[in-house]
Amino acid sequence: MAKIVHKEVLAPQIKLMVVEAPWVAQKAKAGQFVVLRIHERGERVPLTIADFDPSQGTVTIIFQEVGKSTMLLGTLEEGDEILDFVGPLGKEIEERNFGHVVCIGGGVGIAPTYPKAKALKEKGNFVTSIIGARTKTMLFWEEKMQEVSDVLLVTTDDGTYGEKGFVTHVLERVLQKEKVDLVIAVGPVIMMKMVSMVTKPHGVKTLVSLNPIMVDGTGMCGCCRVTVDGKCKFTCVDGPVFDGHSVNFDELMARQRIYLEEEQRALDLWLTEQAKEEAFRVV
Numbered sequence: 604m605a606k607i608v609h610k611e612v613l614a615p616q617i618k619l620m621v622v623e624a625p626w627v628a629q630k631a632k633a634g635q636f637v638v639l640r641i642h643e644r645g646e647r648v649p650l651t652i653a654d655f656d657p658s659q660g661t662v663t664i665i666f667q668e669v670g671k672s673t674m675l676l677g678t679l680e681e682g683d684e685i686l687d688f689v690g691p692l693g694k695e696i697e698e699r700n701f702g703h704v705v706c707i708g709g710g711v712g713i714a715p716t717y718p719k720a721k722a723l724k725e726k727g728n729f730v731t732s733i734i735g736a737r738t739k740t741m742l743f744w745e746e747k748m749q750e751v752s753d754v755l756l757v758t759t760d761d762g763t764y765g766e767k768g769f770v771t772h773v774l775e776r777v778l779q780k781e782k783v784d785l786v787i788a789v790g791p792v793i794m795m796k797m798v799s800m801v802t803k804p805h806g807v808k809t810l811v812s813l814n815p816i817m818v819d820g821t822g823m824c825g826c827c828r829v830t831v832d833g834k835c836k837f838t839c840v841d842g843p844v845f846d847g848h849s850v851n852f853d854e855l856m857a858r859q860r861i862y863l864e865e866e867q868r869a870l871d872l873w874l875t876e877q878a879k880e881e882a883f884r885v886v
């Protein structure tokens with residue numbers, strides 16, 4: 604059981620929870636994730652460790668409510684407990700001085716970008732961060748990203764805050780002007796694909812954090828397989844961070860859509876049950 608000690612709404616459908624999980628907090632490293640289960644019959648939900656505090660024994664998760672399980676998680680409040688909270692899982696990023704690192708976070712991907720930028724800044728890298736969201740209200744953790752960055756650049760697709768356009772436009776400009784030694788990108792798969800396409804002609808090593816559908820999270824079911832450099836890799840144990848120039852992004856996007864029908868059915872059923880419960884409460 605892992606108790607929720609703090610909850611915050613960061614943006615519409617994006618929530619932060621600080622969870623008591625001392626065993627995870629002691630061992631967590633930037634790049635790793637947890638798999639949680641809300642109740643006995645709940646599905647396993649992989650979420651990146653957005654921050655951790657070994658002295659307090661807490662782990663911070665940030666999630667976007669996109670379907671049944673993340674919406675259910677969003678209904679939990681401070682003091683409630685999450686049944687299983689397993690981690691840290693996956694491999695950590697290599698923490699050393701590369702020189703100039705550009706960290707890119709798109710949408711809810713800003714959260715997993717933070718611990719990576721923080722760890723690399725602590726190793727003496729010059730960190731340029733680029734964070735982007737669809738619109739101003741969807742942007743969060745600008746101040747926290749500023750704290751761990753030498754330069755912070757902000758974009759919104761609609762121009763309601765920061766520079767209008769995609770993170771890739773700003774990245775292209777940085778690459779034209781400055782020597783960059785490493786790019787790390789976390790966000791929607793299409794964003795990570797575009798970032799990798801932008802950096803390839805510049806010959807800049809690019810790491811991306813993949814988010815395929817996962818089940819066990821320990822390398823046994825094969826559900827999270829991705830093709831990297833023509834070889835089959837399991838994201839949960841071989842990743843989630845891979846070389847963006849070697850990932851087959853199109854296959855990943857197709858595999859993410861495999862259960863759309865079932866996911867929609869599960870969400871509809873859950874919303875109907877919620878509506879019935881609400882009606883009983885009113886009566």
Ligand SMILES: Cc1cc2nc3c(=O)[nH]c(=O)nc-3n(C[C@H](O)[C@H](O)[C@H](O)COP(=O)(O)OP(=O)(O)OC[C@H]3O[C@@H](n4cnc5c(N)ncnc54)[C@H](O)[C@@H]3O)c2cc1C
Pocket residue numbers: 636647648649650651652665666667668669670671672673674711714715813814815816817818843859860863866867870
């Ligand atoms: C290593 C990793 C780290 C992640 N970190 C974060 C994070 O920090 N914040 C965040 O908001 N999301 C993160 N995700 C995605 C998150 O796990 C899914 O959004 C969540 O499982 C969706 O469940 P659902 O029931 O709410 O939605 P569903 O309606 O079931 O699915 C909505 C979409 O989410 C994806 N998805 C569904 N089930 C899974 C699953 N078991 N594993 C992975 N993806 C799934 C699919 O693309 C699907 O189309 C991460 C995924 C992985 C693999």
Ligand code: FES
Pocket residue numbers: 816817818819820821822823824825826827828837838839840
């Ligand atoms: S989630 Fe089962 S092998 Fe990775």
